[in-house]
Amino acid sequence: MVEVMRWAGLFILAACTHVGAVEECYTAETSGGQVTFRVLQAGAPYSGNFRHFTGEVCFAQGKLTRIDATLDPASVDTGLPELDAALKDEEFFAVREFPRVTFVSSAVHSQGTAHTTRGTLEIKGHRREVEVVLHSQQSGGKLAISGALKLDRLQYGIGTGDWSNTKWLSAEVILDINTPLTRKK
Amino acid sequence: MTRFLNSKEAYGIIAQLLHGCVAVLIFTQIVLGLYAANLPVSMARLQWLSHHKSLGLTILALVIMRLLWRQIDAPPPLPHTMAKWEHHAANAMHRALYLIPVLAMLAGWLYASAAGLTVNWFGQMLIPDLIAKNTELAPLLKALHHVLVGLLVLLLIAHIGAAVRHALMLHDRVVQRMFPWWR
Numbered sequence: 001m002v003e004v005m006r007w008a009g010l011f012i013l014a015a016c017t018h019v020g021a022v023e024e025c026y027t028a029e030t031s032g033g034q035v036t037f038r039v040l041q042a043g044a045p046y047s048g049n050f051r052h053f054t055g056e057v058c059f060a061q062g063k064l065t066r067i068d069a070t071l072d073p074a075s076v077d078t079g080l081p082e083l084d085a086a087l088k089d090e091e092f093f094a095v096r097e098f099p100r101v102t103f104v105s106s107a108v109h110s111q112g113t114a115h116t117t118r119g120t121l122e123i124k125g126h127r128r129e130v131e132v133v134l135h136s137q138q139s140g141g142k143l144a145i146s147g148a149l150k151l152d153r154l155q156y157g158i159g160t161g162d163w164s165n166t167k168w169l170s171a172e173v174i175l176d177i178n179t180p181l182t183r184k185k
Numbered sequence: 186m187t188r189f190l191n192s193k194e195a196y197g198i199i200a201q202l203l204h205g206c207v208a209v210l211i212f213t214q215i216v217l218g219l220y221a222a223n224l225p226v227s228m229a230r231l232q233w234l235s236h237h238k239s240l241g242l243t244i245l246a247l248v249i250m251r252l253l254w255r256q257i258d259a260p261p262p263l264p265h266t267m268a269k270w271e272h273h274a275a276n277a278m279h280r281a282l283y284l285i286p287v288l289a290m291l292a293g294w295l296y297a298s299a300a301g302l303t304v305n306w307f308g309q310m311l312i313p314d315l316i317a318k319n320t321e322l323a324p325l326l327k328a329l330h331h332v333l334v335g336l337l338v339l340l341l342i343a344h345i346g347a348a349v350r351h352a353l354m355l356h357d358r359v360v361q362r363m364f365p366w367w368r
Contacts, residue, residue, distance in 0.1 A: 041231060041302065042231060042232075042235035042304075042305055042308070043305035043308045043311070044302070044303035044304060044305040044311060045303060046301060046302065046303070047301065048301075078301070079300070079301060079318065079320025079323065080300060080301075080320065080323075082226050083226055085226070086226040161228075162227060162228035162229070163228055165228055167308075168228060168231055168232060168235075169228070169231070
């Protein structure tokens with residue numbers, strides 16, 4: 001009898017925990033969303049966009065639980081075709097060999113609408129632990145997340161050879177992420 | 186005796202220096218621009234085009250200084266030996282030699298702005314963009330910059346050609362107004 005009650009108790013506890021941790025997952029949308037990079041060229045600010053990215057973002061009780069995102073570096077768009085071609089080439093993203101940039105979260109600390117997210121960022125075969133503060137907000141009746149990820153391009157082999165000169169092309173790159181989320185069915 | 190200010194016979198040292206500086210810098214600028222624009226996308230192109238943009242703004246400032254200086258210190262008159270049409274041609278040419286480089290440099294600055302490639306003047310000072318980034322307009326402004334530079338090259342050929350004519354064929358001391366030490 002004691003054994004049965006113990007099992008029943010464990011079952012109820014497991015059920016309650018499961019209910020408490022029910023995740024709501026969302027899809028990040030390229031349409032309406034934006035991933036922009038900012039860098040300094042010759043000491044002046046320069047920016048461009050990535051046109052294609054996808055992602056799954058999950059929340060439980062308002063807290064971000066995990067994020068899994070992919071960005072297509074071949075979708076880089078600076079408005080200058082020559083520059084876009086160079087960015088897809090070997091010295092920058094080498095998109096033929098590395099067609100995806102990925103981010104997978106490992107731990108999230110949520111405080112209100114700010115979610116300090118740690119995870120692994122992989123660019124051009126280089127995997128590094130990074131931390132980014134993502135903000136969730138309602139915009140136009142839709143949930144959206146935004147954040148700015150600062151990274152050192154040289155740690156990922158972005159801009160090799162002559163391009164590694166950081167006086168003319170800053171090592172620091174900021175990725176601004178801003179995307180609406182659609183609830184997964 | 187060398188004078189700082191213009192006289193009836195010759196330009197003074199200030200006008201001569203401004204003319205000399207702008208002449209050397211414009212030739213350097215054209216060569217630099219042609220060289221850089223034909224490089225493939227590379228660090229060298231980024232560096233040379235950055236120098237080109239900084240130098241362009243420097244020349245623009247010098248040309249504006251020359252224009253202001255002309256208002257303060259009137260240039261020496263052209264000799265009466267020149268026909269009336271020659272006076273008109275010379276005046277029109279000098280106006281164009283101020284106007285076209287200014288327009289060419291403004292078109293270059295507009296192009297850099299539209300391409301989103303803001304200028305940092307020799308790495309010392311961030312220069313404001315003239316217009317917001319507009320990648321559709323950028324190729325048109327680039328073409329306009331090239332046309333104006335082409336026009337400037339033609340004007341410079343005519344200007345130097347006229348100087349050679351005055352110095353070697355007419356011997357009317359028109360060229361000596363700018364180079365009074367040249368006997």
